[in-house]
Amino acid sequence: MERRTIFPGWRLPLLLVAPQLLLTLVFFYWPAAEGLWQSLTRTDAFGIHTRFVGLANFAALFADPRYRSSVAITLVFCAAVTALSLGSGLVLALAADRELRGRDLYRVLLIWPYAVAPAIAAVLWLLLLNPQIGTIGRWLVALGVHWDYALNGTQALLLVIVASAWKQVSYNFLFVLAGLQSIPRAVIEAARMDGAKGFHRFRTIQLPLLAPTLFFLVIVDLVYAAFDTFGVIQAMTQGGPGRATETLVFKVYQDGVVNLDLGSSAAQSVVLMGGVILLTALQFRFLGRRVAS
Amino acid sequence: MSGCRDWLAHLVLGLGAALFLLPIWLAFCAATLDPAAIDRGELSLVPRLDHLGVFLEVLRHGGPGVGPVWRMLAVSAAMALAIALGKIAISILSAYAVVFFRFPFRRTAFWIIFVTLMLPVEVRIIPTYAVMADLHFIDTFQGLTVPLIASATATLLFRQTFVAIPDELLEAARMDGAGPLRFLWDVVLPVSAANLAALFVILFVYGWNQYLWPLLAATSPRLDTVVIGIVKMIGIDTSTEWNKVMATAVLALVPPVLVVVGLQRWFVKGLTEGEK
Amino acid sequence: MTADLVLEGVHKSYGQSAVLHGIDLALAAGEMLVIVGASGCGKSTLLRLVAGLESLTAGRVLLAGQDITARDPAARDIAMVFQNYALYPHMSVFDNMAYGLRIRGRSRSEIARRVEETAALLGLGELLARKPRQLSGGQRQRVAMGRAIVREPKLFLFDEPLSNLDAKLRVSMRAEIRRLQRRLGVTSLYVTHDQVEAMTLGDRLLVLHQGRAVQLATPMEVFERPADSYVAGFIGAPAMNFLSATLLPGGGGADLGPLGRLEFADGPRPGPAGRRLTLGIRPEHVALDPAGIPFTVDLVEPLGSETVLIGRLPQGEMLALKRAGGPPPAETLAIVLPPAQFHVFDAASGLRLDPARAAG
Numbered sequence: 001m002e003r004r005t006i007f008p009g010w011r012l013p014l015l016l017v018a019p020q021l022l023l024t025l026v027f028f029y030w031p032a033a034e035g036l037w038q039s040l041t042r043t044d045a046f047g048i049h050t051r052f053v054g055l056a057n058f059a060a061l062f063a064d065p066r067y068r069s070s071v072a073i074t075l076v077f078c079a080a081v082t083a084l085s086l087g088s089g090l091v092l093a094l095a096a097d098r099e100l101r102g103r104d105l106y107r108v109l110l111i112w113p114y115a116v117a118p119a120i121a122a123v124l125w126l127l128l129l130n131p132q133i134g135t136i137g138r139w140l141v142a143l144g145v146h147w148d149y150a151l152n153g154t155q156a157l158l159l160v161i162v163a164s165a166w167k168q169v170s171y172n173f174l175f176v177l178a179g180l181q182s183i184p185r186a187v188i189e190a191a192r193m194d195g196a197k198g199f200h201r202f203r204t205i206q207l208p209l210l211a212p213t214l215f216f217l218v219i220v221d222l223v224y225a226a227f228d229t230f231g232v233i234q235a236m237t238q239g240g241p242g243r244a245t246e247t248l249v250f251k252v253y254q255d256g257v258v259n260l261d262l263g264s265s266a267a268q269s270v271v272l273m274g275g276v277i278l279l280t281a282l283q284f285r286f287l288g289r290r291v292a293s
Numbered sequence: 294m295s296g297c298r299d300w301l302a303h304l305v306l307g308l309g310a311a312l313f314l315l316p317i318w319l320a321f322c323a324a325t326l327d328p329a330a331i332d333r334g335e336l337s338l339v340p341r342l343d344h345l346g347v348f349l350e351v352l353r354h355g356g357p358g359v360g361p362v363w364r365m366l367a368v369s370a371a372m373a374l375a376i377a378l379g380k381i382a383i384s385i386l387s388a389y390a391v392v393f394f395r396f397p398f399r400r401t402a403f404w405i406i407f408v409t410l411m412l413p414v415e416v417r418i419i420p421t422y423a424v425m426a427d428l429h430f431i432d433t434f435q436g437l438t439v440p441l442i443a444s445a446t447a448t449l450l451f452r453q454t455f456v457a458i459p460d461e462l463l464e465a466a467r468m469d470g471a472g473p474l475r476f477l478w479d480v481v482l483p484v485s486a487a488n489l490a491a492l493f494v495i496l497f498v499y500g501w502n503q504y505l506w507p508l509l510a511a512t513s514p515r516l517d518t519v520v521i522g523i524v525k526m527i528g529i530d531t532s533t534e535w536n537k538v539m540a541t542a543v544l545a546l547v548p549p550v551l552v553v554v555g556l557q558r559w560f561v562k563g564l565t566e567g568e569k
Numbered sequence: 570m571t572a573d574l575v576l577e578g579v580h581k582s583y584g585q586s587a588v589l590h591g592i593d594l595a596l597a598a599g600e601m602l603v604i605v606g607a608s609g610c611g612k613s614t615l616l617r618l619v620a621g622l623e624s625l626t627a628g629r630v631l632l633a634g635q636d637i638t639a640r641d642p643a644a645r646d647i648a649m650v651f652q653n654y655a656l657y658p659h660m661s662v663f664d665n666m667a668y669g670l671r672i673r674g675r676s677r678s679e680i681a682r683r684v685e686e687t688a689a690l691l692g693l694g695e696l697l698a699r700k701p702r703q704l705s706g707g708q709r710q711r712v713a714m715g716r717a718i719v720r721e722p723k724l725f726l727f728d729e730p731l732s733n734l735d736a737k738l739r740v741s742m743r744a745e746i747r748r749l750q751r752r753l754g755v756t757s758l759y760v761t762h763d764q765v766e767a768m769t770l771g772d773r774l775l776v777l778h779q780g781r782a783v784q785l786a787t788p789m790e791v792f793e794r795p796a797d798s799y800v801a802g803f804i805g806a807p808a809m810n811f812l813s814a815t816l817l818p819g820g821g822g823a824d825l826g827p828l829g830r831l832e833f834a835d836g837p838r839p840g841p842a843g844r845r846l847t848l849g850i851r852p853e854h855v856a857l858d859p860a861g862i863p864f865t866v867d868l869v870e871p872l873g874s875e876t877v878l879i880g881r882l883p884q885g886e887m888l889a890l891k892r893a894g895g896p897p898p899a900e901t902l903a904i905v906l907p908p909a910q911f912h913v914f915d916a917a918s919g920l921r922l923d924p925a926r927a928a929g
Contacts, residue, residue: 004460005622006393007473008641013394017402020387023443026428027421028409035420088309095305098298108554109310111561115549117502117520123527123542124316127323127336133535135319138334166312173309174561227415231504235524249415249505256419257509265419272416280410461655464622465716469669470643479668483659 032273038266057267066243067251067268074226074247077161081225084165086217089172094202096173097180107177114170118163119231125163126236149237153244156237160245163236164229171224172217179213180206212286219283223276248272317546324348324540331535347540356537358525362544365519369501370548372438372518376500377493379442384492388451389477393463410445414506422509436510441503447492454488455481490559494552501549519545572631573598573756574619574724579628581614588614589780591628599754601747603771605761607803611780612760616726619758621645633723643672648717649726653733654709656701662688662712663697666719687719690749707738714746718753725750725757731766743769764804768792776800794912797919801849801912807877807889809849813916818842820925823913827884828862834909836924845916852877854910855890857897861905864888869896878902 007013042053061067096106113121131137131148140147149156183206191205230249233239239246239254246254248268256265322337325344351362359365390396391403414421421440422431430436458481466476482489507518517525523545526538553560572595581589588611596602604612617623619630621642630638637645648669656665663684670680688694691711701709710730717725730746731739747770750757761767767774768788776784776791776799784796795801801809814823820837822830823846831848838846863883870877876896879889890904913922 003392003456003463005463005467006395007467007476009394009473010396012473013390013396013399016386016390017406020383020406020443020448021402023383023439024406024409024445027424027440027443028412028417029405031417031420031424032412034423035417038420038423091305092309095302095309098302100299100302100306102303106306106310107561108557109313110306111557112550112554113313115498115501115553116546117504117549119502119504119520119524120542120545121316123523123538124320126527127319127535127539128316133331133334133336135336166316169309170313178561223413227413230415231502231520231524234504234508235527249418252415252418253505253509257422262419269417269419273412276412276416459653459655461651461653462657464617464620464642464649465651465655465657466668467622467642468620468647468649469716469720470672471668472643475672480657480659484657486659 035266035269035273038262039270042263053263057263058271061264061267061271069243070246070248070251073157073243073245077157077164077229077245077247078222078225080161081165081168081229082218082221084161085168085221086172086214088165088169089174089217090176090214092169092173093176093180096177110173111170113167114174116167117231118167118229119235121167122160122163122232122235125159125166129159129162149241151241153241156241156245160229160232160236164225164232168221168224172221175213175217176210179210183209215286216283219279222279226272226275317543320539320542324536324543326536328534328536344536347536348544351537351540352544355522356526356534356541358528359517359522360514362519362522362541365517365522366544366548368516369518369520369545371434372503372507373497373500373549375434375438376441376503377496379438380444380447380496381489381492383442384447384451385477385482388448388455389481391448392452392455393473393476406445406448408445409443410449414441418505418509425510430510432511432513432516434516437507437516438500440510441500441506447496450488450492451485454485458484487559487562490556491562494556494560497552498549572596573600573633574758575629575631576615576619577629577631579615579618579630580626581611581618581623582626587626587780589618592777592782594775594782594785596756596758598756600772601750601757601759601770602773602775603759603761603767604775604777605764605767605803606777608762610777612762612777613728615777616649616728616758616760619724620647620649620726645724646720646722647724647726648720648722649728650713650717650730652729654701654713656709656712656716658701661698661700662693662704662715665701665712666716669716669720683719683721684715687715690718691715706734707742710734710738710742714749718749722755725755727757727759727761729761729763730759732761732763739766746770764806768804776803778803794921795849796921798847798849798914799919801914801921805851807852807879807891809851809912810855810888812848812850812886814846814848816840816842816844816846823848828882828886831906831908831911833911833913833924838913838922839925840915840922846922847914847916847919849912849914850906850910852889852891854907855888856905856907857890857892857902858905859903861903864890864902864904866897866900866902871896 039057040052040054041050042057043050092110096103096110100106126134128134129137129149131141137147146152147155149159187205187209188201191201196204226247227249229247230253233245233247233250237245239250249272252265252268252272255261255268318338319336322340323331324347325341326335326337353361353363355361387406391399425431425436425440430439462480463476466480471479502520503518504520504524507516507521511517519541523538523541526541527533574594574596576592576594579589579592580587592615594602604615606612614623618625621637621640625638628638629636632645632647657668660668666684666687667680670683684697685694688697691714693708693711693715696704696708701712704712713730727746731742734742743766759770771788773786774784774788774791775782778799784791784800791800791804795804798811802811812825812828814825814831816838817824817830819842820839822832824830825848864880866878866880868879870879875891875893877889877891878897879887882888914920915922
């Protein structure tokens with residue numbers, strides 16, 4: 001990260017980093033510290049006495065079957081959303097990576113959902129999949145499927161997965177396409193001269209060269225699925241039926257805001273932060289050279 | 294052979310485009326239908342053009358449980374702009390300092406910012422709320438925006454752009470007599486225009502689409518964003534006026550989609566070049 | 570001769586590693602001095618120290634009598650032409666050239682006049698509204714020169730300005746740089762690794778080797794009397810041939826082993842008998858002679874008007890020779906090494922050994 005030439009002086013640069021540093025300290029480090037402290041304390045029912053309880057909140061958390069099922073739900077949900085959106089993005093990008101009439105139009109048509117808020121994506125999909133009013137929903141019912149996500153947990157999970165993944169396909173499409181196009185033509189041409197064709201060429205040449213992009217997207221998609229989909233769940237299922245769609249972030253909100261169990265909610269936040277940091281570290285372990293060098 | 298493959302590509306892309314467009318088109322049509330007809334499941338793929346007034350109606354008067362949609366759109370726009378511009382401003386300054394100077398604790402400062410890269414507000418939502426309460430920021434516009442302005446993504450992106458600026462350009466400018474701020478304004482910003490545009494798109498969309506934080510930080514209807522508004526409208530289970538919900542959803546989509554499509558060329562360029 | 574640019578004991582180290590070990594230099598007003606050396610010899614660093622883009626570890630830099638060692642680049646009144654031109658990509662040619670003047674607060678009319686004059690001088694008049702990306706390599710190079718000239722600085726610095734051009738353009742731009750520099754009469758430092766540029770452009774050459782100045786002289790003197798075997802091998806193409814030898818008693822000649830004995834044409838060299846020597850002879854001085862020693866040709870490089878032959882002497886010593894005309898008739902030739910054309914160097918230090926002056 002070192003440049004050969006720089007400007008002299010140290011007062012001006014300190015002044016320039018100050019705003020961001022200040023915001024970061026106030027809105028990241030202070031809350032993080034507060035969260036960490038809260039996760040180690042317990043407040044009584046009246047909110048008057050707070051006492052230090054060590055790791056008791058964490059112990060209680062991991063002993064709680066509700067929490068463990070939420071972890072499982074989150075894992076399934078994240079994996080499904082990532083697989084669905086990355087897979088679709090990959091297929092679309094492979095189709096678009098060629099000289100094709102109307103390519104620019106396709107690109108616009110495939111990019112715009114990036115702008116759709118997850119909560120709004122949920123509302124749009126309600127219109128399709130609601131068993132009473134949704135086009136596809138009624139169709140399923142007419143075919144004799146017992147389609148009612150308000151009662152069937154698996155169906156509810158499927159619903160939020162589809163709506164969440166739908167919105168994320170654009171982003172994956174965009175990056176995979178850019179990744180494909182950044183592969184030097186000469187490499188593809190050399191592979192053609194070597195006789196590699198079709199899927200074999202994709203698997204042996206393009207896929208390995210695309211691997212860093214795909215890895216980056218897996219991380220981004222996992223983070224998206226884990227954290228940005230609160231709106232989808234809140235709009236579609238409110239975590240139900242039962243707790244079938246209660247992801248970890250939704251549960252943090254439920255316990256902290258609705259049930260006011262701050263100690264447990266803070267402990268859950270700390271676990272989440274740990275998870276994110278782990279994902280980030282993983283990413284830099286593999287892609288670090290690009291960013292930190 | 295290539296003709297056959299093109300045909301396949303057209304099929305795949307056409308299908309994808311249709312899957313993206315279908316829900317929107319259905320929402321648009323639903324907005325023009327009778328709420329009672331929707332409740333009966335009589336959705337149609339043909340809009341009733343004589344009922345387009347519903348868009349004006351929600352803009353002016355809102356729907357069940359929410360105020361006029363124009364107001365919510367304005368709050369969303371203000372929030373998205375404040376977040377996008379605020380983030381860009383502080384990130385440019387800090388990235389510029391980190392790249393073009395050596396100062397005490399430069400690496401420390403960079404790492405303090407960098408560590409927050411992937412810590413979305415959703416993860417630290419409760420403690421952040423507590424801090425905001427201490428600062429008396431709850432239910433204020435600052436409270437809605439400022440915590441979302443602090444993040445490392447933009448800083449990292451700008452740092453990467455700036456590192457790629459050739460040393461010779463800075464040397465030429467220094468020999469021409471340009472000071473640090475002048476070089477930033479005259480050379481660095483114009484040279485980074487594509488990244489600025491891309492980042493603006495990303496951050497505008499990010500700001501516009503926020504849901505959890507506004508839900509928590511601003512309970513007053515005065516500060517309802519349009520995304521919050523829509524979920525509020527469908528929250529009233531028994532009497533959801535689906536036509537108004539869909540009209541609002543379509544309206545809520547227009548600004549960010551326009552931003553993405555309008556700046557598409559820059560967006561794609563800046564995003565894909567920046568992240569790599 | 571009044572010195573315009575003076576470098577005194579210029580040292581530069583990055584941490585533990587020293588890049589320049591004390592360079593002393595004085596340029597006359599209007600002089601063009603070419604700094605030449607292999608990559609990594611410190612020539613660019615020296616230029617950047619003069620520009621003020623890096624700070625000296627020790628030593629002083631004086632320009633027109635003033636000590637500018639600690640001054641900011643902007644306050645030195647020096648202009649620089651960069652290897653990759655470093656044009657501001659978003660500014661027009663006019664704005665690129667005007668930028669430095671604007672920062673210095675010159676009036677609009679003065680800026681317009683000076684930019685237009687300079688553009689006319691360089692034949693850029695038609696291109697003033699264009700952006701750098703709309704220009705060819707040669708045109709960009711001219712704009713980079715124009716940006717330096719328009720400031721009317723006390724000193725020009727050129728950092729390998731022609732190395733990104735194709736061969737033909739390089740030749741014509743070389744001539745143009747020479748013409749402009751003469752005409753403007755601005756003292757100039759020119760860094761290059763290209764010996765043809767060095768020979769043709771410089772009033773004097775400074776040969777740098779591993780951070781030390783090994784020779785400072787006119788181009789012809791560097792060619793004819795290289796200060797050491799490094800310079801001798803660096804300047805001239807194909808490179809000078811070197812043979813190992815030892816000094817004969819009395820210093821009047823050298824023992825080349827199986828190749829026989831050489832009697833120095835210009836007088837005895839100092840030193841004890843048996844002193845180890847390196848003898849150098851340029852390829853163009855190796856002559857064909859039926860009475861000479863056999864020479865087996867391994868490689869023929871016809872260059873059109875002349876031909877380079879690379880081959881071996883009977884004992885396996887590699888040798889290059891250059892002759893006018895086309896390829897030779899046979900694979901085995903006979904050559905002579907004319908004694909008057911030999912350069913004599915001390916094998917240990919590499920330093921040139923001149924004939925000892927006849928005492929009084």
